[in-house]
Amino acid sequence: MKNKDSIENNWVAILDFGSQYTHLIARRVRELKVYSEIVPFNIKAKDLAKRKPKAIVLSGGPASVTAKKSPRCDKGIFELGVPVLGICYGAQLMTKVFTGKVIGAKKREYGKASFKPSSSKDLFKGINKSQIVWMSHGDRIKKLPRGFKVIGTTSNSPVAAMSCESNKLYGLQFHPEVVHTPNGKIIIKNFIKGIAKCKATWSMSSFAKETIKKIKEDVGNDKVLCGMSGGVDSSVLALLLHKAIGKNLISIFIDHGLGRKDEAKQVEKRFKKHYKLNLKVVNAQDDFLGALKGVTDPEKKRKIIGKTFIKVFERETGKLGKIKYLAQGTLYPDVIESVSPTGGPSATIKSHHNVGGLPKRLKFKLVEPLRDLFKDEVRLVGKELKLADEIINRQPFPGPGLAVRIVGAVTKERCDILREADWILIDEIKRANFYNKLWQSFCVYLPVKSVGVMGDERTYEDAIAIRAVVSEDAMTANWAHLPYSLLEKISNRIINEVKGINRVVYDISSKPPSTIEWE
Ligand code: XMP
Numbered sequence: 001m002k003n004k005d006s007i008e009n010n011w012v013a014i015l016d017f018g019s020q021y022t023h024l025i026a027r028r029v030r031e032l033k034v035y036s037e038i039v040p041f042n043i044k045a046k047d048l049a050k051r052k053p054k055a056i057v058l059s060g061g062p063a064s065v066t067a068k069k070s071p072r073c074d075k076g077i078f079e080l081g082v083p084v085l086g087i088c089y090g091a092q093l094m095t096k097v098f099t100g101k102v103i104g105a106k107k108r109e110y111g112k113a114s115f116k117p118s119s120s121k122d123l124f125k126g127i128n129k130s131q132i133v134w135m136s137h138g139d140r141i142k143k144l145p146r147g148f149k150v151i152g153t154t155s156n157s158p159v160a161a162m163s164c165e166s167n168k169l170y171g172l173q174f175h176p177e178v179v180h181t182p183n184g185k186i187i188i189k190n191f192i193k194g195i196a197k198c199k200a201t202w203s204m205s206s207f208a209k210e211t212i213k214k215i216k217e218d219v220g221n222d223k224v225l226c227g228m229s230g231g232v233d234s235s236v237l238a239l240l241l242h243k244a245i246g247k248n249l250i251s252i253f254i255d256h257g258l259g260r261k262d263e264a265k266q267v268e269k270r271f272k273k274h275y276k277l278n279l280k281v282v283n284a285q286d287d288f289l290g291a292l293k294g295v296t297d298p299e300k301k302r303k304i305i306g307k308t309f310i311k312v313f314e315r316e317t318g319k320l321g322k323i324k325y326l327a328q329g330t331l332y333p334d335v336i337e338s339v340s341p342t343g344g345p346s347a348t349i350k351s352h353h354n355v356g357g358l359p360k361r362l363k364f365k366l367v368e369p370l371r372d373l374f375k376d377e378v379r380l381v382g383k384e385l386k387l388a389d390e391i392i393n394r395q396p397f398p399g400p401g402l403a404v405r406i407v408g409a410v411t412k413e414r415c416d417i418l419r420e421a422d423w424i425l426i427d428e429i430k431r432a433n434f435y436n437k438l439w440q441s442f443c444v445y446l447p448v449k450s451v452g453v454m455g456d457e458r459t460y461e462d463a464i465a466i467r468a469v470v471s472e473d474a475m476t477a478n479w480a481h482l483p484y485s486l487l488e489k490i491s492n493r494i495i496n497e498v499k500g501i502n503r504v505v506y507d508i509s510s511k512p513p514s515t516i517e518w519e
Contacts, residue, residue, distance in 0.1 A: 007210075010201045011035040012192060013053040015043065016336075017061030017071050017089050023336055024177040025057055025087070027374060028188045033200035037372075038336050045076025055083050055196035058090025060175065064139050065092045065102050083168035083196040088137050091162070091171030098145030098164070109135040109156045115174060117152040117161065123170055124152070124161075125190050133160075133174035133181045141173065168195060204380040208240065211369045215244035219325060224367055225317060226251045226327040228279070229399070230259070230267045232391055233329035233370065236378050238277060239385045240369055241327055247278050249327075250320060254312050256305065257285030258401030258415060261423040270388065280320075284312045285412075292403060292410045298519035301410065305400045310359060326364035330371045331378065395440045396474070404519040406445040413500075418445040420498045421464045428490045429468070438480055439471035443494075444507070444518045452495075452502035461502040464494055469516055477511040 012029045016022045016038045029036035039048070041061075048056075056077060063070040075097055078084060086094040092102045115133040117124040133154070141159040144150065148169070152161030160173045170191065176184030192198045224241055228234045228251050241249045251271065255264040264281055271277040291308045295301055317323065370378055382392045402418050403410050422443040429435050444465040452459040466487070471477035491504040507514075 007035045007201045007206065009052065009054070010198045011037060011051075011053055012055045012057060012196070012198065013043075013048055013051070014038045014057045014059060015041045015073055015077070015090070017041045017059050017063065017093070019060035019062070019087075019089065021175055021177050022059040023333060023374075025059060025188075026332075026336075028177050028185060029057075029192055030202060030374070030377070031185070032189055032192055032198070033202045034192055034198040035202040041071045041073050043074070045074040045080060048077065049080055053080075053082055054198045055085070055192055056080070057191075058084065058086040058093060060088030060090060060136070063089065064104065065089065065096045066104060066139060078167070078169065083191065084170070085191050086169075086171040087177070088173060088175060091173055092137075092139055092141060094169060094171045095141050095143075095145045095148075095162075098147065098169075100141060100145030100148065101143035102139050103142045104138060105140040105156070107156065108138045109140070109154075110137075111135060112180060113154040113156065113160075113174065115152055115154050115160055118150065122151075122165070122195060123163065123187055123190050125194060126186055127183055131181075131183055133176070133184070134178045135174050137173060141171075170195070204377060205384050207373075207377075208381050208384045211240055212244045215241060215367065215369060219245055219248070219367065221248065222324040223248050223250060223322075224325040224327050225320070225323045225364065227313065228253045228267065228271065230263055230391075231397060232382060232387075232394060233331065233375075233378055235271075235387055235391050236382045236385065237327055237329045237370060238271065239275065239387060240381070241367070242275065242277055243385070249278060250323065251277050251279040252313070252316060253279060253281045254309065254316070255281060255283050255285060256288040256309070256401065257412070258288060258305075258403045258410070260397070260401075261419045270391075280316070282312065282316050284308075287312050289410065289412055289415075294409055296408050298404060301403045301519070302400050305403060314362065324365055325367050326362070327367045327369075330368045332372055332374050335371050393436055395435070395438065395442075398517060402445075404517050405442060406447075407518055408447045414445050414447075417462075417498055417500045418443055418464075421445075421494045421501060424493045424497060425466060425490050428486060428493065432483075432486050434468075434480075434482065434486070437470070439469050439474065439477060440516060441466075441468040441480070443467070446505075450503050454502070459502045461500055463503040463505060464498075464501050465505050465507050465518070466490060467507045467516070467518070469511070471511075471516070474511075474516060477516050479508045479510050482506075 014025050014036055022038055026036045026038050095102050112132050113135045115131045140157055147164045148162045150159050151163050154160045157173045162171045176187040226238050228238055238251050253267050268281050272279045288308050291304045379392050398404055402415050406414050425443050429441050444467055446463040446465055448463050449460050468480040468482055469477040470480050487506055494501055494504050
């Protein structure tokens with residue numbers, strides 16, 4: 001795209017100093033239909049200049065600018081003639097660069113604060129006098145940098161906001177990108193649209209058109225292999241590729257027997273019959289259930305499923321002849337983790353198995369058309385491609401499927417029981433209009449025998465736990481306060497309709513300290 005209003009002429013660079021909120025800045029900018037990209041904090045000014053960002057944001061970060069080894073950016077960044085907004089650490093760094101003074105505050109300021117902007121102009125256009133803002137900092141700006149003035153205060157931070165209007169440099173001690181700063185979106189909009197004059201060019205229809213064109217150019221007449229799981233990412237991935245290269249896309253769905261009720265049948269019906277994809281469905285239930293036989297340890301289950309997946313994938317794709325490319329549903333959050341100065345998530349709590357975990361020795365070239373997108377943007381692309389709402393709005397489902405929802409050993413019989421119970425739960429949750437309000441809702445199989453009575457007979461059977469949570473991103477989650485009447489209906493139906501279950505319990509634990517899945 002060469003015209004002056006194109007996406008690439010209207011983008012915002014976000015320098016990442018390791019804040020847990022950096023991705024939120026990127027999202028807030030994109031919500032304004034302006035493309036944003038997170039780049040490493042130490043990017044060279046001349047490299048950034050080549051890509052001509054229209055605005056630059058310096059993120060927050062865990063370090064202190066008073067420490068010798070704290071991350072610094074190239075000073076040339078401030079000489080590009082592009083508006084710069086520093087947030088928290090970013091504002092303190094700006095202070096340091098322009099010879100102001102930052103000191104460790106006696107009292108760490110964390111949480112809500114009342115902020116008073118000194119005017120309702122520029123950055124604070126449309127904002128009332130006193131504002132709730134979210135603070136999370138130990139250091140504070142003690143002496144303003146040269147050429148700057150104070151444009152807002154809180155009781156703890158005499159310099160809560162500052163600017164050097166002639167050079168279009170702005171600094172905020174608080175975080176406008178988090179929801180706890182209710183008017184943060186307005187402040188970001190004022191900076192991006194008002195001060196930096198970015199235009200709204202980032203839309204999912206333009207993304208889809210551009211991407212389809214690019215895949216055609218990159219792949220040419222070669223073949224691409226796409227592993228499908230039936231979830232939203234791999235469905236959008238396959239549809240984009242299908243639009244670009246038609247029959248040269250070979251999709252493969254490996255039915256591991258650990259999916260939801262009728263999952264394989266539905267994938268086949270939808271993608272082979274309806275969308276006319278060149279799709280191969282492989283029934284590998286025996287491979288997976290055989291390998292899982294007698295295994296009870298959750299991490300062992302994941303490892304076995306991962307390994308079996310690779311084995312079956314190699315076996316089946318070996319039958320397809322030479323294929324040059326492999327499509328992968330890498331999303332932007334995965335990419336961000338790899339550029340972050342802190343090197344991504346601090347601890348792996350559960351090893352996740354995804355199609356992306358294929359070994360390098362398979363020697364495919366990768367096609368990753370979703371790598372610039374957040375999950376909600378993938379959903380919007382799905383809408384553009386007329387993907388069924390049922391898939392677009394599907395709750396997340398773990399790669400290892402029911403294996404991590406059956407406590408203890410996995411057997412075909414247990415999978416079938418769990419599938420039936422889960423189907424009832426989802427049916428009732430949908431009828432009661434709760435499905436889209438919940439992050440996830442599912443059943444867990446508990447091999448815990450208890451006594452019951454059914455008619456005149458005594459039963460001694462296993463239990464089902466219902467898990468329903470609300471969450472923004474699965475990092476934290478609260479158990480959902482579902483109405484008793486709904487829980488009662490679900491429980492009655494499961495006990496009456498699913499053979500082998502005589503007790504249903506409701507999981508009322510939140511994350512942390514519990515996790516969403518039981519295993
Ligand atoms: P936890 O249980 O760790 O789950 O709170 C957080 C989110 O991750 C999903 N999950 C997985 N997804 N492979 C996946 O692809 C896995 O092994 C796995 N384990 C958990 C879980 O469903 C929730 O959305």
